Amino acid sequence: MKAVVACGALALDVRRIARRRGWELKVIPVPALLHNHPERIDTAVTELMEGHDVVALAYGDCGTYGALDRLGFPRLEGDHCYDVFARAEVQLALEEEPGTYFLTDFLARTFEHTVWRELGLDRHPELCEDYFRHYTRVLWLAQRATPATRVAAERAAQRIGRPLVVREVGDAGLERQLEALLDRLG
Amino acid sequence: MTDEEILQLLYDETLVGNAPAVRDGVNEGLEQGLAPERMLYDGLIPSLEEVGARFERGDFFVPEMLIAARAMQGALDILRPLLAETGMAEVGTFLMGTVKGDVHDIGKNLCNIMLEGAGFHVIDLGVNVPPEKFIEQIEEHNPDIVGFSAFLTTTMPMFKANINALEKAGMREKVIVMVGGAPVTQEYADAVGADGYSADASAAVKKAKELLELRREKVPA
Numbered sequence: 001m002k003a004v005v006a007c008g009a010l011a012l013d014v015r016r017i018a019r020r021r022g023w024e025l026k027v028i029p030v031p032a033l034l035h036n037h038p039e040r041i042d043t044a045v046t047e048l049m050e051g052h053d054v055v056a057l058a059y060g061d062c063g064t065y066g067a068l069d070r071l072g073f074p075r076l077e078g079d080h081c082y083d084v085f086a087r088a089e090v091q092l093a094l095e096e097e098p099g100t101y102f103l104t105d106f107l108a109r110t111f112e113h114t115v116w117r118e119l120g121l122d123r124h125p126e127l128c129e130d131y132f133r134h135y136t137r138v139l140w141l142a143q144r145a146t147p148a149t150r151v152a153a154e155r156a157a158q159r160i161g162r163p164l165v166v167r168e169v170g171d172a173g174l175e176r177q178l179e180a181l182l183d184r185l186g
Numbered sequence: 187m188t189d190e191e192i193l194q195l196l197y198d199e200t201l202v203g204n205a206p207a208v209r210d211g212v213n214e215g216l217e218q219g220l221a222p223e224r225m226l227y228d229g230l231i232p233s234l235e236e237v238g239a240r241f242e243r244g245d246f247f248v249p250e251m252l253i254a255a256r257a258m259q260g261a262l263d264i265l266r267p268l269l270a271e272t273g274m275a276e277v278g279t280f281l282m283g284t285v286k287g288d289v290h291d292i293g294k295n296l297c298n299i300m301l302e303g304a305g306f307h308v309i310d311l312g313v314n315v316p317p318e319k320f321i322e323q324i325e326e327h328n329p330d331i332v333g334f335s336a337f338l339t340t341t342m343p344m345f346k347a348n349i350n351a352l353e354k355a356g357m358r359e360k361v362i363v364m365v366g367g368a369p370v371t372q373e374y375a376d377a378v379g380a381d382g383y384s385a386d387a388s389a390a391v392k393k394a395k396e397l398l399e400l401r402r403e404k405v406p407a
């Protein structure tokens with residue numbers, strides 16, 4: 001079976017889209033926490049590819065600054081997963097307010113673990129302002145605005161102490177890109 | 187405590203980000219006549235350099251770095267006026283800011299602390315600084331070096347925009363330009379026409395001093 005290696009922050013969405021579209025695709029997730037250590041992503045991806053018929057990477061550049069591209073597999077366009085879902089909205093939002101902090105469904109639901117704890121804020125809550133002093137709002141780019149994820153997004157915004165704004169961007173951006181990647185393979 | 191013990195304490199407690207202990211250590215040192223320069227150069231700075239090295243190796247992540255920087259900042263707040271009094275020669279003036287559209291500032295702040303520790307007079311313009319503001323502030327403060335920090339691929343092009351603005355204002359020759367931030371490389375710095383780049387705060391201090399010396403050799407004051 002054809003396989004894609006996907007960032008953990010996108011893997012669930014990739015699986016859902018594949019199911020919806022009836023694609024036979026194995027999705028191999030890479031720990032999303034590597035987002036904070038982008039210099040380790042290419043090695044992790046290479047190790048996970050072993051033994052699979054990998055045809056593409058469900059990854060943006062994600063701070064690897066070209067290292068992922070050098071592996072020689074097609075990948076999603078965009079600098080990071082926010083771009084992958086909603087490039088135009090991201091650009092617009094940053095022009096409107098440079099202090100915009102983005103959430104996706106994944107980030108909202110895993111915020112405590114992937115952001116709060118990773119940034120050491122569970123042990124050092126006093127650092128919150130050091131991180132977020134210049135942020136003015138939290139913008140949730142919602143894939144599926146379910147009540148549970150909304151609660152999670154609200155809690156994340158509350159943690160940071162900034163207002164939450166919601167834009168329902170869906171997952172069409174990712175779907176289009178996956179389709180293009182798979183089309184390229186024929 | 188002996189002087190050596192105090193210096194060791196400053197080193198150890200900065201490393202683990204114990205700000206109150208560092209502050210107490212500095213005060214105790216001052217009480218017993220330990221020179222502010224020694225506390226800085228033989229305790230605090232080596233410790234923050236070690237923090238940087240551990241970060242590079244992956245043993246420390248951002249929070250460990252931040253608490254250490256806070257501890258160092260607390261010590262600097264006490265020492266700053268005293269260092270000025272003892273007439274520690276100012277190495278030069280460094281104007282620093284995160285470029286327009288970007289609000290990442292941890293890396294920049296760390297550079298500022300190390301630059302200040304090394305004797306630079308640092309003027310921090312904060313984040314999301316547009317080219318006009320850099321120009322205006324260079325006019326006002328006449329710094330030796332201006333530093334641009336960027337952490338997003340989409341904001342890196344502001345380096346070039348800033349340098350263009352400097353040229354347009356006829357200031358490019360007047361000031362040394364340094365650039366840095368996670369996505370920046372030496373190649374990129376060369377491509378936009380910056381004078382210097384460095385990957386971390388310790389290297390930034392070294393590079394800044396080096397560029398300054400070169401400039402002063404060329405243009406005798």
Ligand code: B12
Nearest residue numbers: 062063102290291292293333335338339366367368386387
């Ligand atoms: C901490 C962090 C944050 C913090 C920033 C807090 C703050 N106040 O700065 C928070 C959590 C708030 C954050 C937010 C975002 N971030 Co962020 N962040 C990081 C992270 C994990 C570490 C960066 C850092 O501060 N390192 C610590 C410093 C000390 O280390 P350093 O970079 O090596 O710094 C040294 C050098 O760069 C140098 N230096 C720095 N400036 C200068 C200047 C000069 C003149 C010189 C000479 C040297 C120099 O010296 C420094 C000290 O040694 C990186 C990933 C990574 N590991 O790099 C992502 C990263 C930079 N972020 C990223 C992204 C996408 C975002 C967000 C968009 C995410 C979101 N959910 O919204 C937002 C930004 C939104 C916005 N409006 O700008 C991406 C950027 C991708 C890209 N291609 O552009 C990265 C690479 C993560 C990734 N894997 O995708 N982020």
